[in-house]
Amino acid sequence: MMSLHALIVEPFATLAFMRAALVACLALALMNGAVGTLLVLRRMSLDGEVLGHAVMPGAAVGFLYAGPSPLWLSLGGLASGLAVAALGGLITRGGARRDAALVAFYLVALSLGVLLVAWRGSNVDVMRVLFGTVLAIDRRALLEIAAVSSIIVLVIAALYRPLAVGAIDPGFLRAVGARAPYGALFSTLVVLALVASFQTFGTLLAVGPMLLPSAAARCWGLGAAVSMALATGFAFAASVAGLLLSYHVNLPSGPAIVLTAGLLFGISLAVANLLRRLAPISGRNA
């Protein structure tokens, strides 16, 4: 029987790459709780997913230009992510056509990205950009993640009120003369967050640690600020559990973390529904 110490503490105490992965996941969790909660509240989950893949072709061009250099991958990813965010913003007419256009963006971006990387790189390189390398985070990548995460948390703290009102009642925000492009600003923050997550989780999984813990936290019917804190807690818990799972059972780390977050979402959904059935709240959304 393995002791608790050997189960939980030892992997991180003995291995530097596990510690780096843990710190990276904590830094990402801090920003993902805030960004993800706003994504869910603004009903932009699909936009988040699309932007996650939109990072791919730019990162691939960066890869072609400079090899697997984190700086060029990030700059390229930022450029194509922002380009797709701008295109998505141009499609303002809602409904099914916008959905279809967004999904078209993401399919094209993903295919283009994989083609570009496979053209000059190996299968290992393709896997790396698709699923990330959470166990190979170096000091410089760690600093980049921590810096971006800090900036995003601060900007969201400053802009929370217009971002919230823009989600609840966009007409009111326009009518009181708050015409700054808050929506575009928020999309920029999402792209920045996804670029920061790209090296750790890859283009296919980067949205996972952002969306799943936030969707899980939203199930509990709490206020926005508490929801963000809970989402950050969920994201970090999923990271620790996923890393340990991957270490002990020898599984790929990124998918293990996202799967754990998915499990938290499933549990939250089930328990919240059960509680609601036991003690129904009066009102339309109950």
Add this chain to the structure above:
Amino acid sequence: MGANGRIILDNVTVRYGRRVALEAVSGEFPAGSLTAVVGVNGAGKSTLLAAIAGVVRLAGGTVNCAARQRLAYLPQIAAIDCDYPLTVAELIALGGWREFGPFRSTRIALRARAAAAADTVGLTERLGRLIGEISVGELQRALFARLVLQDAAIILLDEPFAAVDAQTVPVLLDQVTRWRQEGRTVIAVVHDLDLVQAYFPLTLVLARRCLAWGATATALPAMAA
């Protein structure tokens, strides 16, 4: 409120793509007047309010509205996202946006005014609830309280009495009457013609064009024709 609550429409035309939503509407809402806008579905009633509020682009004509800086616009209630975890008190306090803007904190005086406004629409007991947990009628009351805080010279209401419960309608009508006594210009899209007859001195009948506009007794029959 003075003369600045006056709105003059001159050949106001709005198109959505190739569809003409509003065609060459001209006329004047006097300062401090209370007008009902009536018409069948698709007659351009909501479009007219949006044009006055300046949130839709005009294809032609002009809206002369000196007090647009002091205009409050309440769209149809379905435009509010009630899933957002916002309390009734917070929703009402947003009426003071022009005082605190996107960044400053709300002052105690504003919170007191919000509580007073909630009291006049009978929502004191609901202040701590989330907006997703109250009824449609209570939400409309909260939005009226938010309008009270906005302290606007011109108030535009898009179907404020639709879908609300029977107890709420008189509460809202009382507030509309108070606004009129305070000299504010109020324009409301209304479906219930009995309400129009009983409470609104002026009526504008729309069918993309203006069919009739004036004293309710003379204008309203155009609706039946």
